[in-house]
Amino acid sequence: MSAAGLLVRDLTREYATRGEPLRVLRGVSFSVEPGRSLAIMGPSGCGKSTLLHIVGTLAAPTSGSVRIAGGDPFVLAESDLARFRNATIGFVFQEHYLLPQCTALENVLIPTLAQRASSAHDAEVRARALLARVGLAERADHFPAELSGGERQRVAIARALINAPTLLLADEPTGNLDEEFASEIAALLIGAARDAGAVLLIVTHSRALAALCDAVCELRRGRLTEPGQRAGA
Amino acid sequence: MRRRTLILRSVRYYARTHAAAAAGALVGCAALCGALLVGTSVSASLRAVALERLCGLEHAVESSRLFDARLARDLAARWPNAEVAAALLLRGGAQSAAGPQRSGKVQIVAAGADFWRLVGLPSEVTPPSDGAVINQALADELHAAAGDEILLRVAPPAVIPSESLMGRRDAPIQTLRVRVTAVLPDRGPGAFELSPSQRPPRSAFLDLAEIQRRIRRPDQVNTLAVRGVASAEELRGGLHACATPADHGLRIAPHALAPAEGATFEYAALESEQMVLPAAVERAALEAARQAGVPTSRVLTYLANTIRRAGAAPDAASVPYSIVSAVETAPPFPPIAPGELPIGQAVLNDWTAERLAARPGDAIEITYYMLDPGGRLRTETRALIVAAVVPLSAAAADRGLTPAYPGINDARRMSDWDPPFPIDYRRIGSDDEEYWDAHGTTPKLFISLQTGQAFWAAEEHGAARFGRLTSIRIAARAGEALAAAVARFEKQLLAELPAESTGLLVRPVRESALAGARGATDFAGLFIGFSMFLIASAALLLVLLQRLSIEQRSREVGLLLAVGTPPRVARRLLLAEGAAVAAVGSLLGVPAAVGYAWLMLAGLRTLWRGAVGTSRLGLHVSAADLAFGTVAALAVALLATLWSLRALRARSTSDLLAGRAPETTLDRHQLAARAYRRGLWRIVSGAAAIAALSGSMLTDGATRAGLFFAAGGALLAVLLLTLAGRTQQRSTLPSGRGGLTRLGFRNAARRHDRTMLTTSLIACATFLVVAVGASRHQPGADALRRDGGTGGFALLAETDVPLLYDPSTPEGRDELFPSGPDRAALDSTPIYALRRRPGDDASCLNLFRPTAPAILGVPPALIARGGFSFAATRATTPGQRANPWTLLDSTFADGAIPAFGDYNTVVWLLHLGLGGDVTVRDDAGREVRLRIVGLLSGSIFQSELLVSERNFLTRFPQQPGYSVLLIDAPAATAGAAAGQLENALGSYGCDVTPSLDRIASYLVVENTYLSTFQMLGGLGLLLGTLGTAAVVLRNVLERRGELALLAACGYTRADVRRVVLSESALMIVGGLACGALAAVLATLPNAISNARHVPWASLLGLxxxxxxxxxxxxWAAASAALRAPLLSALRTN
Incomplete structure (x- = not known):
């Protein structure tokens, strides 16, 4: 596997309970090459979101390792980890989490706020280009309340791409959308990741969305099945 | 996009949410700035009042004796711009001529046109010679108007001290019947008074010449009003330069002797108009003589009632009413007899020796009067051995040894003498009249100065109170003319004699008034203290609202963190947003502060007037106060915001993104750890509460107050921790409506921090309101105990004119109380008389900082009796502990005088403590340090400091008589005793007050402040309820889905509201119960030990x-939140 991809090895995550600790992830291992996408499926409560949060460095594993672009993010201090996440990872959630007080363009620019050195002008040019790419060039100055559900999610995708991440994580990105919008968003997300040469990891219940990814695997009782290659991938 | 854009966007988008937080900041800023403005306004108002009362005067020269008004003209001539006017300022009483209305502590200002011009009294209202102008305050007291007649009672200063043997005690009071010609408003000249006070004086203005005529002291005044002299020091210098011996009450009289046939010896005698040379004059004169190289001889002349042979039969010959001189024998003064006069020996002139048939070596006796400080005449007899008999010539024929005394020197015959003590005119025979006719006041017997001073001026018996010499004789050096020696001596004497040493005191009245106007009470600090809870409540409300806002926006924060915004940056963004909100709130708080201050001042002028006693407080807006207060309020708001942000630290990005409440993310171990810590704190707080409560039972004063708050805080912590634990305990939900209530209670545990923050806010406010309410004082029966605030004295009397006889002695009562039906009752009532040196009222009734507090002299009988309660003393011996009053008789190596003060006076008004020194000036203008050795507790002595009578007389010898009486009347007959005493001492302007009323008058101030504190605490409580409403609103909005589910299950809207309200009730009632219970338990020791009346009914009502x-x-918040259809909430859920 290329050093620029995503490598997960023997990942475990436990939660303390009254009795035995609850083991959500039990030795999960997988890898994804840059420009490739992996869909992770599984029933509710199987640990999909936990896995995504650990890969996204929002939570730490109990044991095991995660290497993103060849590095182990969990050795970093909190502020360095935030900077790493800002530069390397893009998130798309089921909820769009757009700031209602900001326009579509400003929402796309939110991740650039963390970058002191970034030129505001350059960032805005990139953001407008991304909005154009997701088909919202005309809606750049609209507030979230003035956008449809699909449009909001497209803004969220643009936001995830603004810092050109090497890892794009999507948690049920089409969960709140109808079928037509869902496939449109899925195509947009996968195409954008592929074009950017980023690893795309999607957690979803949707078989239709999973089918669009390069590989699919299933998380059951904390263990991951071997990724099944999509025909022609 | 820049961070600033995001902040501004967020501020605007969440404007409605922020509005509540901004309101919290507004309240905090308004309370803080407002409190500062109140302080500034009170100071500025006091300053304005003080300056108005001075009518533009800057300095004053005051004296306890009268001096020549010429001094005013001499002083004015020294400086081109100086204006100096003379006046006679007296204290006395007033009475309506037509009715029973009386008024005490009246200021009587007798002055001429120059004075009226100086103080700005229009010429058309200046008092005529046959009338008086009074101010509105006195007119109100007497119900008098222009045209009415009033009686004024004054006691002009005596030339010879009334309490000396030669002083007159029989007619000190002059009653003036005058017609009121005008009534001045209590503003401008009508408010004139040299001592600062916020209460208008009661004044009568009279024509100076007329008053001088009536008191037979032409051209004599006791006050100079000065404007246009740069400093008090310069004025002192001018006074020093202008004063003549006469201005010091001194005269230098020339005398001549014929020591031998054809020879003449001239000398001059320095004498005082007081008959006795004050100690300061004696010191200065001897030093001046030394500097000038002038020989001196000291003399003490006295009157012997009888000179007789020792052991002679009663009917044996004796010489009545003879002058006896104790003379210092020193060259060049011709000796009375050859050689030194040994102690205990006497020289008789041959006329006296012949009368007594006495020869050298015979024993004789002299009998004379001594006057006790209480006015009691005592007869003493001393034995002497005749050392020599000298002819009535030469030095033995010196009339200059006897100072001039009106009523004796000018008497043609001895039987015309008019001395102030009784004499038996039957004893004066023709021989005596012949002697008087031929030799006048020539002494008949001579003793050494040492012997004379041991007889008549012994320090240890207080006989030297007014001095130890009657004259100092000065002579010229050989070959020098007496006039030259006298001129040299006089010049040197004036140089050695500061004006203040003979009682001409320079007072920088403007400077003192401005210093006093800074206030005895720091009103800014006081109102910050009063508003502190309001400020704290506003800060807590701000924290609550900011936390609610942050919780509401937790997903937003989660998103910022998820996209890689460092937590520090995310917090800064929120902090900046909070700061912007706080800044807006604080800025809006500035005008609100002005309104708040205006309201507080309006309260002080009306509702709380009892605390300040004036309606002259106006609003003074200070930009510095507003700037400082705003910055401080902003800092508090920022700290509150920072504290709110602390909640974010412990939460993971996942939890924030998921919008999970902090409490719901705690695992079992964390919850157990929390419960353990809570239990631990409960034990620690409980132990602290028990210790503090026990301590408060054993202590008093400030320590008890401190322990009270410590106990209260600890108890509050115990109760709140218990409540916190109880709310987290799960119980089964009963079926029916009770189940819904229990469900509400259980909901309170879901956002536990939020619930407990609100509950704590209400509990703290309740604690304060209840504790303050329970601390309100009413003087109870315990105050009347011997060890209470009254010392067991039912009545307290004050006289406008000092009593020159001690009413505690039978002799004094004979002089003071007329015989009549009340006399027996008065004789059976124990009375203790205290001397009073006038000064600033040092009690809380005076808003001005006392610079020279009034001082009481405590008689030995009261010291021996003891009584009163003490907050603290410096007692070290068992005797002092048993009776702390004996501390007043102790001495300090550094010369400080032991003094008592009331705890409230010393701590809050003088800002001192036990062992602190109050510096005052004595009658000779010297600094005297009064060292606080005892703090009385809640006593009747809150306006003065107390020293022993012995020390009082040493330092303030010129203060005549007794002005304060403590009357130990049984409670049942106290009313009758008050009436009897007022009647008996009516001419002295005696005003008798029940001691409990006096204490109550002080407590009115304290209770008014407590009311203020309680009201502002109530406002804090109001903020607590607003916080509750905010929490309820937020809870309902967060749980709309759950509540919709209840509706879907068939519960009515009222049922749903019941769930919501039970949660609120838990917070409100829990907070009220915890706060009230903690306050009651903490105040219990105080309430039990002081048997205080706690107004439980009004507290419970509140x-x-x-x-x-x-x-x-x-209910309103829940109704508002539930008004929207619940079904839509169910869909979104």
């Missing part, structure tokens, strides 16, 4: 009102 208001606010 708490019920707060509970109703809180539940009403919660």
């Amino acid at each position: 708490l019920a009102l707060v509970a109703a208001a809180g539940l009403g606010a919660a």
